[in-house]
Amino acid sequence: MKSSKEIFEILKDEFGDKILELKEDIPVDPYIIVTPDSTEKIARFLHDSSDLQFDSLMVLSGVDDNNPVKTKNEDGTESLSGGTLSVYYHLYSIPLNHKIVIRAVTEKENPMVQSVESVWKTADWHEREAFDMVGIRFENHPDLTRILLPYDWDESSFPLRKDYKNPEFYQGMKIPY
Amino acid sequence: MSIKTEHMVLNMGPQHPSTHGVLRLELELNGELIVNVKPHIGYLHRCFEKHAEAMTYPQIIPYTDRIDYLASISNNFGYAVTVEKLMGIQVPERVEYIRVIFGELQRIASHLVAIGTYGLDIGAFTPFLYCFRDREKILSLFEMTCGARLLYNYIWVGGLSHDIHPEFVRLTREFLNYFRPQVEEVNQLLSYNKIFIERTANIGILPAETAINFGMTGPNLRGSGVKFDLRRNDPYSIYDRFDFDIPVGDGRMGTVGDCWDRYFVRVLEIEQSIRIIEQALDQIPEGDVSSAIPKRIKPPVGSVYGRVENPRGELGYFLISDGGLNPFRLKVRGPSFVSLSVMGELCKGHLIADVIAILGSIDIVLGEVDR
Amino acid sequence: MGILDKEFSDSNIIITNFDNLMNWARLSSLWQLGFGLACCAIEMMATSASHYDFDRFGVIPRNTPRQADIIIISGTVTLKMALRIKRLYEQIADPKYIISMGSCSNCGGPYWEHGYHVLKGVDRVIPVDVYVPGCPPRPEALLEGLLKLQEKIRNESSVKKTA
Numbered sequence: 164m165k166s167s168k169e170i171f172e173i174l175k176d177e178f179g180d181k182i183l184e185l186k187e188d189i190p191v192d193p194y195i196i197v198t199p200d201s202t203e204k205i206a207r208f209l210h211d212s213s214d215l216q217f218d219s220l221m222v223l224s225g226v227d228d229n230n231p232v233k234t235k236n237e238d239g240t241e242s243l244s245g246g247t248l249s250v251y252y253h254l255y256s257i258p259l260n261h262k263i264v265i266r267a268v269t270e271k272e273n274p275m276v277q278s279v280e281s282v283w284k285t286a287d288w289h290e291r292e293a294f295d296m297v298g299i300r301f302e303n304h305p306d307l308t309r310i311l312l313p314y315d316w317d318e319s320s321f322p323l324r325k326d327y328k329n330p331e332f333y334q335g336m337k338i339p340y
Numbered sequence: 341m342s343i344k345t346e347h348m349v350l351n352m353g354p355q356h357p358s359t360h361g362v363l364r365l366e367l368e369l370n371g372e373l374i375v376n377v378k379p380h381i382g383y384l385h386r387c388f389e390k391h392a393e394a395m396t397y398p399q400i401i402p403y404t405d406r407i408d409y410l411a412s413i414s415n416n417f418g419y420a421v422t423v424e425k426l427m428g429i430q431v432p433e434r435v436e437y438i439r440v441i442f443g444e445l446q447r448i449a450s451h452l453v454a455i456g457t458y459g460l461d462i463g464a465f466t467p468f469l470y471c472f473r474d475r476e477k478i479l480s481l482f483e484m485t486c487g488a489r490l491l492y493n494y495i496w497v498g499g500l501s502h503d504i505h506p507e508f509v510r511l512t513r514e515f516l517n518y519f520r521p522q523v524e525e526v527n528q529l530l531s532y533n534k535i536f537i538e539r540t541a542n543i544g545i546l547p548a549e550t551a552i553n554f555g556m557t558g559p560n561l562r563g564s565g566v567k568f569d570l571r572r573n574d575p576y577s578i579y580d581r582f583d584f585d586i587p588v589g590d591g592r593m594g595t596v597g598d599c600w601d602r603y604f605v606r607v608l609e610i611e612q613s614i615r616i617i618e619q620a621l622d623q624i625p626e627g628d629v630s631s632a633i634p635k636r637i638k639p640p641v642g643s644v645y646g647r648v649e650n651p652r653g654e655l656g657y658f659l660i661s662d663g664g665l666n667p668f669r670l671k672v673r674g675p676s677f678v679s680l681s682v683m684g685e686l687c688k689g690h691l692i693a694d695v696i697a698i699l700g701s702i703d704i705v706l707g708e709v710d711r
Numbered sequence: 712m713g714i715l716d717k718e719f720s721d722s723n724i725i726i727t728n729f730d731n732l733m734n735w736a737r738l739s740s741l742w743q744l745g746f747g748l749a750c751c752a753i754e755m756m757a758t759s760a761s762h763y764d765f766d767r768f769g770v771i772p773r774n775t776p777r778q779a780d781i782i783i784i785s786g787t788v789t790l791k792m793a794l795r796i797k798r799l800y801e802q803i804a805d806p807k808y809i810i811s812m813g814s815c816s817n818c819g820g821p822y823w824e825h826g827y828h829v830l831k832g833v834d835r836v837i838p839v840d841v842y843v844p845g846c847p848p849r850p851e852a853l854l855e856g857l858l859k860l861q862e863k864i865r866n867e868s869s870v871k872k873t874a
Contacts, residue, residue, distance in 0.1 A: 190642035191426055218552050221647065222673035224658050229668070251658065253645050257552065257568055264645070285555030288681040296389070311382035311710055312828060313791045322390055322827050323669075329827045333790045340823045340831045354795055357745045357774045361752065362792055383792045384749055387826050394825050403821065409750035453753070472760035479757075490754060490847050707749055 164261045167193040170215065177208055186266075194251070194264035199276040202250075202267050203303070206279040209254060209263075217254040217263070220283040224251045225293030228268075229325040243326070246271040248299050252279070269299065278304040296323040347375055350692075354383050358461045358696045361706030365683070367695065374695065377687040379680055384710040392670035397423060397497060397637040400670070405491040407672060408708040410453055413446040413482075414650040416495035421576050422646030422657040423497045426639040434627035435499050436578045441512070441620045442482070442494065443577075443648075444613040448519075449478040450651035451606045451613075454703040458603060459530050461700040462539050467530045474522055477515055484508065498633040509621055516614055523610055531607060540603060541594030544686040544698035548597065554685070555678040558653025559609065560702050563589040563602030570649040577648075582619050584612045599701035606703070638665055652676055652703055674708035730868055737780070737806060738769075738864040741857070744779035744799065745772035749786025751813040751847040758850040768857055776802040781860070783853070784839075787815035787822060788830040800837045808864070810856050811839045814846045821846065 165173075171185040174195065181201040187193040197205055209217040231243035252265040267276050278301035279286045290301045291310040298321035301307055309316060317330060329338060353364040362383035368376040388407060392400050404419045405412040417439055424431065456471030479489050484505045486494045494501050530536055546556070551564040561568055569586045571579040587608035589601030639661040647656040653675030662668040679702045686698050743765075747755060759765040759772060773779045776799050788796060800807070811833050814820030819831035833839060840863060843856035 190428075190640055191644040194643070220555055221654065222645070222656050222658055222671065224669070224671035226660065226669050226671075251643075253656070253658065257566075257573075260573065264643075283555065284550075284553050284685075285678055285681060288677065309382075311385040313382070322387065323393075327827075334794065336790060336793055336830060336835060338790070338827065338831075340819060354792065355744075355746050355776075355799055357772070362748055383789060383795075384787065385789055385791065385828050386749075386787050386822050387828050390827060391822070391825050406750055406821070409753055457756075469761040472757060473762060476757070476762045489849060490750060 164259055165214070166261075167195070167263055170261075170263050171195055173212070173214060174205065174208075178205060181205065192262075192264050194266045196266050196268060199250070199267040199269040201277065202252075202265075203277040203279055203281065205265070206252070206282040209265075210282050215261075216256045216259050218257055219255050220279070220285050220289075221253040221255050221262075222251075223253075223279075223286055223289035223293065225249070225297035225299045225323070226251060227271075227297055227324045231271075231326075248274045248297055250276050250293060250299060274299045275302055276300070277302045280304055295321070297321055298324060345370075352695070358699065359706075360457065360699070360704055363680075363704070363706055363709070365695065365699075367687075367692065369692065372691050374687045374690050374692065377684045377695065379683050381677075381680065381706075381709050384706045386707075386711065388672060388711040389670060392667050394666060396665045397639075397667070400667070401496060402491070402493045405493055406707060407674065407711055408650065408652065408655070408676070408705045409490060410705050411446050411450045411651045412491050413442045413494060414450075414648060414655060416492065417443050417577075418646060418648040418650065418655045418657055420495045420497050421648055422644055422659050423637065423639060425646050426642060426644040426659060426661060427497075427634070427637070429498050429632055429634065431498055431632050432627050432629065433578075433625050435629050435632070437620050437624040438500060438504055438629065439495055439577060440579065440582075441617050441624075442485075444617045444620075445478050445481065445512075447613045447651045448610050449475050451610050452478075454606055454651075455526060455530065455603070458700040458703070459536070461696050462536055464530060464533065464536065467526060470522070470525065470529065474519060477519070481508065481512060481515060484511070496633055497637055499631070500629045503629045509624070512617065513621060516618060520611075520614060523607065526607060531604060537593050537600060539693075539697050540599035540701065543594075543599045543690060543694050544701060545595050546597040546602075546682065546686060550682075550685065551597070554682045556653070556682060557675050557678070558649065558651070559605045560602055560653060560679050562587065563605045563701075564597035565589050565591075565601075570647060570654055574647070576646075579616075581623075582616045584615050587612065599697050602701045602703075636665075638663070647673070650675055652705065652708070653679065672708075672711055674711060676702075676704035676706075676708040677711075680704050680709055733869060734865050734867055737867075738861040740769040740771075741780045741808070741860070742773040742778060743770050744776055744782045744803070745774040746782065746799070747785050748788065748792070749813075749815065751785035751815070754847045754850055755783055755785045755812065755853065758853050763850040763854065765854075765857075768854070768861070770857065776800075777804065779803055780806070781808040781810060783810045783812050784816040784833045785812045787820065788833045788836075789828050790830055791828070793830045793833075793836050796833065797836045808841075808860055809833075809837060809839045810841045810843060810853075810860060812843045812853060812856065813848055814844060817842050817844065 183196040226249045231246035295309045350367040353359040354362040364380040366378040404415040452471040452475045456468040459467035548564045593600045641663040643660040656673035658671040660669040816833040822829040
């Protein structure tokens, strides 16, 4: 059983600047922030390393961090742009009984995170859901299509983004009450 | 001479009596053999996570009921445990005991539906009627306490909506005494039925390693022989005080991890739940059930992942709070959602008729798959 | 009530009018499309099971729309599902009846405000005969809804348009 601090040290030794930060100051679960372009390698290491043995991915969640940058337009109005999306990986090791949370932060403009589907097969559907709901694209995912919403849902509309606007109609059916 | 052959694609669902709701399976067939199964889900996507972001913490509880409508209490339980973990609330002893009793009664009720409908899928109608008869008795115990038959809104953050009825303990004991022999009846009707064994043993074998890699939990994982139960391995509430066994699949009728094992783990779990309820009924203390309910639920900034053992497996809530009155993000990890993703792997090489047996054995609830 | 107007003494022949006979036949064996959507489907199952016994009203689950008479829309209708429900409805031979069971299929239920993927009432895609309120309705409520539907069928006429 290892604490988050120890896991962070192990990862830092192995991957160096790909591991950004250990966030411990807010309750309850501490998490490790990593860069989105190396999640597959990190996941592979977490899964295979004999000290860690994270054999189960409990949940993978896509989150809109809701931190857009305000910019003043020439005519005095404000417009929001930028911001980040995050992917949280909750890992658990059944043999060693320890947990860790990994967070990968990516730009909202072109959200791209490496897929961990090759490490944990369960990530397949979780990643599709994160794509469907928040619009995060996963590199090397075998079949990144919508999963819960219909396949012909508006391509740029992701319901769990904080700036989501509900469409009026879908296939001739009125959506609002 | 070679004959040109090609695979046939067969559509199953969303309206199909054995898909346990609105699930569509796209079956790719080579003659009678399954080449691939692709589940299409989302026909019951009710936007729970969006609702959670717009509601205050107590308002979310009725929505959690509707995620997995066969195990509402367990969903309330998981949500309450998660929020309490973030807020650091210690709930009174009596509340913990009542929660455990209800959680286990709910597990029995849910497993009865799983067993009954599994028989129905395979072609045995009678066990369904027997199981629903006994389930009604559990529902009337719930109804007596909180007035609802199916969706209870009973476990609140920090407490319960009502105390139990004064007669509840006596009637529950009465029910348990009545119910214990009925489990044997289910075994005689279904578990050791020759036809049932022929249909389920050695079908849909799920090796332990694959099961863990696919994130399977609950009876599906234990059916593969892995002794892992959150009530024991990562105890929440007061489960560490009770004495109970964790049944695992042993390949008695075929191979470890086949449909029969997954099914039979549920039957054995019913017996263990009875044991837990009996112990809890003996130990339940007096006290107030609403003293720890906060006036205003406003957790601090932070994130938490809480998980409980739902009848179908690990039910997790990932909650991010920004310090406001509604959650910033509430993601639900539904055990059925994860279990269903293994369908393609399990069905390969089996016959069409086995798809039904396999789907029934992983016991999904579509409300939880789609949320 | 009943179809009997006149009975001859040797009790082999009864005289009634055509409408009464047809309506009686229709309302006494309403085969239901075996089709559950959400939470209410569990209550619908409980209604069909041993305790409440839907069979005594002639309601038997039939798994193909071509041989069914009523659909009980038992649960939340999502946008993805709505078109499938419409198609199922179109596949049922006339006369066909719809019971909308539960708040969700009546009007969207608890999902009326933020449900971006929920159809706010199944009557936006298919016509409904009887609405059963509740979230979920108790089996007794569903039985009452069925009795209401039977009453409606009893008063139908083959020449006059009803609705």
